[in-house]
Amino acid sequence: MxxxxxxxxxxxxxxxxxxxxxxxxxxxxxxxxxxxxxxxxxxxxxxxxxxVDKSPMINGTAVNRAEIRRLVALFDENFYADVTLPLLEERMKKRLVYRSPPDSKRLRDSMRLADEHLYYIDYLIDNRPWLAGSTMSLADLAAAAQISVADYLGGIDWSGHEQARSWYSVFKSRPSFRPLLSERMDVIQPPSHYADVNA
Amino acid sequence: MxxxxxxxxxxxxxxxxxxxxxxxxxxxxxxxxxxxxxxxxxxxxxxxxxxVDKSPMINGTAVNRAEIRRLVALFDENFYADVTLPLLEERMKKRLVYRSPPDSKRLRDSMRLADEHLYYIDYLIDNRPWLAGSTMSLADLAAAAQISVADYLGGIDWSGHEQARSWYSVFKSRPSFRPLLSERMDVIQPPSHYADVNA
Structure with missing residues (x-):
C-alpha cells in the first residue's frame, strides 16, 4: 500500500x-x-x-483471531498507558513543550511496568514462535510499535529478557521495520542499542 | 447466546x-x-x-465497518477516559474503597467532557438514524454501555441534547437493555430519570 x-x-x-x-x-x-x-x-x-488480499495480519480460526485482537488491545491500551505515554510525557513533552524536568518517580514506575510487560512477552515466546501463535500477526506489529517508542526513549532494560530480546531483534531486521529505526526526533537521541539489529 | x-x-x-x-x-x-x-x-x-450468524453488529461495506469500529473506539477509550472512569473513581471507588470525598473539580471536568460527547452524538443523529449509519450497530451498544454507567452516576445532563436523548430513549426501551437498567449498585442510587424510558 x-x-x-x-x-x-x-x-x-x-x-x-x-x-x-x-x-x-x-x-x-x-x-x-x-x-x-x-x-x-x-x-x-x-x-x-x-x-487487501495479500499477507493477512489477523489470521487463523476465530479463536486465533480473538487472541491476536486481545494482544493488540493489551499493547495499544495497557502497554501504552503503563509505559509509552508516561515516557512520551516525561521525556519528550516536558522537554519540548513545558521546558520542565521529568518526574523521576513516574519514569521509574513506567520502567518497572515495562519490565512486567517484557516478562509476559518472554512467557509468550517460550510457548509460541510469535506473540499470538505460529505466524507473525498484528499482535507482533502492535507490540513492536509500542516497544520501539519506549526503547527510543530509554525506557526498556533488555537484561534478563532473552526471549523478548530475540523476538524483537528478528523484528528489527525486517525490511519493513528498518526505515522506522533510522528516524530521529529533533532533540532526543535514542540509546546506542536502539537501531542495532544485533543488540 | x-x-x-x-x-x-x-x-x-x-x-x-x-x-x-x-x-x-x-x-x-x-x-x-x-x-x-x-x-x-x-x-x-x-x-x-x-x-454467530444472526443479527450482525458490525455490518455493511468495509468503510461502514471501519466507521462502526472508529466509534466503538471513541466510546470505549475516549468517553471512558474522559467521563466514565473519573465518575467511577470519584463517585464509587472513593466512597466504597477509600472512604474519602470526591474531587469536585474532577467531577465538573468529567461532566463538561460528557457534554461535548453528547453534542457529537446530537450531530451524528442529525445525520443518521443510528450512530454509525442506517442500522443499529456495535457503535450504539458501546455508546449506550458507557452512557448508562455515566447516567447512573449522575454525570449526564440531558438538557439541550434532544437528539442524543431521543436516540438513548429508544435504546432504553429495547428488551435487551431494560434488565440492565433495573440493576442497582449496593450503596449508590441513580437519578430518577435513569431507568425511565420516557425521560
Whole structure:
C-alpha cells in the first residue's frame, strides 16, 4: 500500500485534522481518490484486513483471531498507558513543550511496568514462535510499535529478557521495520542499542 | 447466546481471573465445553461477529465497518477516559474503597467532557438514524454501555441534547437493555430519570 506520511501533533487540535479524525486521534487515513476517510488504528488495520488480499495480519480460526485482537488491545491500551505515554510525557513533552524536568518517580514506575510487560512477552515466546501463535500477526506489529517508542526513549532494560530480546531483534531486521529505526526526533537521541539489529 | 454472569473486581487481581484475562481486564468469557477463553471487549465482540450468524453488529461495506469500529473506539477509550472512569473513581471507588470525598473539580471536568460527547452524538443523529449509519450497530451498544454507567452516576445532563436523548430513549426501551437498567449498585442510587424510558 503506497502512502504519503503527514505529520500531525494531535494536541494542536487543528480543524483540518478534526475533519479526518473527530476525536483528534492519530492515525487517520485519507484516500481522496476513493473518498475514503478512516480513523483509529485498529479500525484502519481491520479495514486493510478486509480489503487487501495479500499477507493477512489477523489470521487463523476465530479463536486465533480473538487472541491476536486481545494482544493488540493489551499493547495499544495497557502497554501504552503503563509505559509509552508516561515516557512520551516525561521525556519528550516536558522537554519540548513545558521546558520542565521529568518526574523521576513516574519514569521509574513506567520502567518497572515495562519490565512486567517484557516478562509476559518472554512467557509468550517460550510457548509460541510469535506473540499470538505460529505466524507473525498484528499482535507482533502492535507490540513492536509500542516497544520501539519506549526503547527510543530509554525506557526498556533488555537484561534478563532473552526471549523478548530475540523476538524483537528478528523484528528489527525486517525490511519493513528498518526505515522506522533510522528516524530521529529533533532533540532526543535514542540509546546506542536502539537501531542495532544485533543488540 | 446463553451465559452466566460472574462478578469480578479487576483491582483485586485474583489468580483465577488472571488465567482468563492475563491483564486482569474485564470482560472475559470462558466456555469450558469448547475450551474457549476470550478476553478484551472488542476481541469478544469480533469473535461473536465471526461465529454467530444472526443479527450482525458490525455490518455493511468495509468503510461502514471501519466507521462502526472508529466509534466503538471513541466510546470505549475516549468517553471512558474522559467521563466514565473519573465518575467511577470519584463517585464509587472513593466512597466504597477509600472512604474519602470526591474531587469536585474532577467531577465538573468529567461532566463538561460528557457534554461535548453528547453534542457529537446530537450531530451524528442529525445525520443518521443510528450512530454509525442506517442500522443499529456495535457503535450504539458501546455508546449506550458507557452512557448508562455515566447516567447512573449522575454525570449526564440531558438538557439541550434532544437528539442524543431521543436516540438513548429508544435504546432504553429495547428488551435487551431494560434488565440492565433495573440493576442497582449496593450503596449508590441513580437519578430518577435513569431507568425511565420516557425521560
Amino acid at each position: 503506497a502512502y504519503d506520511l503527514v505529520r500531525e501533533n494531535p494536541w494542536e487540535r487543528t480543524e483540518a485534522f478534526g475533519k479526518l479524525s473527530p476525536a483528534h486521534r492519530t492515525p487517520a487515513i485519507h484516500n481522496p481518490d476513493r473518498g475514503v476517510i478512516l480513523a483509529d488504528s485498529r479500525a484502519i488495520c481491520e479495514y486493510f484486513e478486509e480489503t | 446463553a451465559y452466566d454472569l460472574v462478578r469480578e473486581n479487576p483491582w483485586e487481581r485474583t489468580e483465577a481471573f488472571g488465567k482468563l484475562s492475563p491483564a486482569h481486564r474485564t470482560p472475559a468469557i470462558h466456555n469450558p465445553d469448547r475450551g474457549v477463553i476470550l478476553a478484551d471487549s472488542r476481541a469478544i465482540c469480533e469473535y461473536f461477529e465471526e461465529t
